[in-house]
């Protein structure tokens with residue numbers, strides 16, 4: 001016990017020199033589907049890679065340790081993780097979620113979980129009385145904080161107290177801050193979700209997902225589900241994420257520094273109407289984020305004065321690609337209304353503030369000056385007349 005998180009990205013607590021790996025510093029990729037048994041009733045600990053694989057197990061131990069969890073399970077994507085978790089619920093169960101969620105999660109809940117008989121109430125968490133929405137059949141509360149893409153902050157400990165009082169599971173998608181900046185289990189959450197594709201993998205080169213828990217009963221249930229539905233992460237992808245995590249601490253710090261410089265630039269830019277970033281002192285989420293996390297991260301959202309300008313920026317930045325996803329070393333600009341949140345009903349999307357003037361930025365590790373110059377050149381080259389024809 002007691003290693004700092006920077007060290008935990010590289011070493012497990014109580015790590016033993018394991019003579020099976022010939023002293024390999026980089027954990028080996030066990031590209032094997034199956035494992036020989038010494039005799040009937042005996043096992044090496046591994047039987048078949050759908051159930052468990054040594055490389056995946058190593059990754060799961062690292063992620064459990066980063067989140068201070070009892071167990072972590074690695075899936076083939078963030079959505080595979082969330083979809084597997086939904087198998088914990090049965091027809092008739094009810095779940096309350098925030099309206100500002102990753103669009104793919106909303107699509108899963110609306111298009112697949114609902115068909116399987118699970119009911120959802122999706123509300124603006126900051127405005128509603130959550131307690132008044134809890135019914136006899138309510139089983140869980142599902143949130144992200146900061147939210148995607150509007151960067152609202154939810155007080156995890158406060159929601160956890162409500163969940164405990166009503167015997168509900170609290171599920172927190174911690175993708176945006178990563179375990180480097182925030183540990184929801186420590187604040188009372190029961191399950192933490194990650195898209196490992198994002199900060200944990202960190203290099204825009206693989207897709208992965210995690211569920212982490214500190215409850216043995218939930219771990220047992222999820223282990224049963226992962227071996228049955230078969231969506232565990234493959235050995236090579238497990239290795240890529242293990243490799244990504246080695247630099248998580250330096251990446252998170254540097255990307256955050258860059259994000260703060262870009263926020264300052266955007267705030268001073270007359271064509272930008274709003275900047276959403278929890279690290280802005282005086283903004284709604286600042287105090288809560290400061291209390292419950294160790295940083296504000298490197299995701300930011302901004303609203304420009306018109307939709308043609310938003311489209312112009314996406315077309316004319318030279319360094320910053322217009323691409324979905326986040327959390328990698330490369331800075332990316334996303335257009336939530338046609339990308340991540342295209343499947344959210346339009347009325348609901350606009351009520352939530354996700355208009356066609358809103359851009360989301362995942363800040364990476366380039367020089368902040370170069371990123372700012374790229375954004376500025378794209379904005380300055382905007383000509384309202386021409387842009388009508390984009």
Ligand SMILES: *Cc1c(COP(=O)(O)O)cnc(C)c1O
Pocket residue numbers: 077078079080102104105144148173175176194195196197198207208209326
């Ligand atoms: C990307 C993302 C997901 C889905 O993860 P995939 O790895 O793309 O399947 C879930 N939640 C959040 C917050 C995300 O950003």
